[in-house]
Amino acid sequence: MKFVHIADMHFDIPFTSLNTVEDLGEKRRIEQRNAFKKVIEYIKQNNVGYLFIAGDLYEHDYVRESTIEYISKLFSQIPNCKIFITPGNHDPYIKNSYYDTYEFGDNVYIFRNARIEKYEDENVNIYGMAFTEFFMEESPLENLTLPFSNKPNILVAHCDLDGAKDKEGFSYNPILESKLNSLGFDYGALGHIHKNNLNNKNKIYYPGSTVALGFDELGEHGMIVGDITKERVNIDFIRLDERKFEEIQFKVDDFSSKEDLIDRILNLNLDDMNLYKLILIGNRNFEINTREILRVVARENVLKIKDCTKINYDLEELSKQKNLKGIFIKEVLDMYNKGLCTEEEYQKAIEIGLEAM
Numbered sequence: 001m002k003f004v005h006i007a008d009m010h011f012d013i014p015f016t017s018l019n020t021v022e023d024l025g026e027k028r029r030i031e032q033r034n035a036f037k038k039v040i041e042y043i044k045q046n047n048v049g050y051l052f053i054a055g056d057l058y059e060h061d062y063v064r065e066s067t068i069e070y071i072s073k074l075f076s077q078i079p080n081c082k083i084f085i086t087p088g089n090h091d092p093y094i095k096n097s098y099y100d101t102y103e104f105g106d107n108v109y110i111f112r113n114a115r116i117e118k119y120e121d122e123n124v125n126i127y128g129m130a131f132t133e134f135f136m137e138e139s140p141l142e143n144l145t146l147p148f149s150n151k152p153n154i155l156v157a158h159c160d161l162d163g164a165k166d167k168e169g170f171s172y173n174p175i176l177e178s179k180l181n182s183l184g185f186d187y188g189a190l191g192h193i194h195k196n197n198l199n200n201k202n203k204i205y206y207p208g209s210t211v212a213l214g215f216d217e218l219g220e221h222g223m224i225v226g227d228i229t230k231e232r233v234n235i236d237f238i239r240l241d242e243r244k245f246e247e248i249q250f251k252v253d254d255f256s257s258k259e260d261l262i263d264r265i266l267n268l269n270l271d272d273m274n275l276y277k278l279i280l281i282g283n284r285n286f287e288i289n290t291r292e293i294l295r296v297v298a299r300e301n302v303l304k305i306k307d308c309t310k311i312n313y314d315l316e317e318l319s320k321q322k323n324l325k326g327i328f329i330k331e332v333l334d335m336y337n338k339g340l341c342t343e344e345e346y347q348k349a350i351e352i353g354l355e356a357m
């Protein structure tokens with residue numbers, strides 16, 4: 001049986017991190033739609049019987065009805081494909097959500113319960129659950145048992161795996177891979193983690209977000225396509241997002257002025273389709289103002305510059321000098337040693353001071 005597995009599309013997300021470039025957020029929302037169209041095209045052309053959407057299909061707080069209509073229309077173009085949706089923490093099944101109020105077609109099955117439910121047909125058993133609020137701390141999987149079946153058992157769920165946590169330290173619907181294996185799932189169609197884990201040995205996969213949402217989602221994004229029997233599962237990854245977010249590190253040691261650095265960035269060989277964040281490293285010989293550089297460079301696809309450089313002065317040595325520079329450095333160094341400023345602040349202060357002298 002053939003299937004497609006996607007997750008974390010986040011339709012209508014505002015893309016606030018892309019606001020530095022005019023209309024880029026809107027372009028990305030169009031690209032989300034294009035990626036989704038490709039999913040539907042693939043299903044049509046390959047007679048795929050099942051589409052698993054493992055949560056965060058849309059952003060509850062931002063999604064518009066017109067977008068839901070757009071999604072639903074595309075669903076109706078693949079009437080022979082059964083579509084299973086397990087709402088996630090960004091699109092929970094709650095009262096007055098579109099999952100609650102909108103009438104999707106007959107081929108769309110939405111899991112509506114925080115406990116595990118089973119859908120069974122002649123080919124497969126599909127187990128799924130919904131986020132019914134924006135955060136779920138405990139997984140209903142803990143108490144699940146699977147009866148023996150000759151058909152593949154598939155789990156579709158939005159969850160954290162093996163103790164993964166978000167930046168704030170929260171685990172969403174946490175489950176253990178070993179638990180899924182011991183229960184006897186033949187495929188885990190997961191969502192929530194935006195980076196794919198295609199080398200997983202245990203048939204438990206995240207496809208990653210369908211299109212990258214920002215610079216914390218580097219590399220290729222798309223969908224998993226698979227073919228499963230009780231004995232084996234073969235999967236492939238198909239890229240859907242034509243853009244990539246990329247980081248480029250470069251050392252500033254050899255540049256003697258801001259102008260040198262800007263010239264170098266202007267001549268960087270970049271792929272027009274990708275979006276770039278430049279990370280400056282090494283020892284700098286001049287003050288770096290990333291905002292100013294970004295403005296002067298004005299390359300459409302260079303969105304961010306992060307300054308991780310250190311100043312190129314031997315401060316200990318300079319602070320021993322019996323002149324204005326020495327006294328100044330010693331003062332600032334003392335403040336830093338007393339904890340009155342951060343390392344970055346003290347470096348900036350010295351740099352600006354020394355340049356002024």
Ligand SMILES: [Mn+2]
Pocket residue numbers: 008010056090192193194
């Ligand atoms: Mn997500």
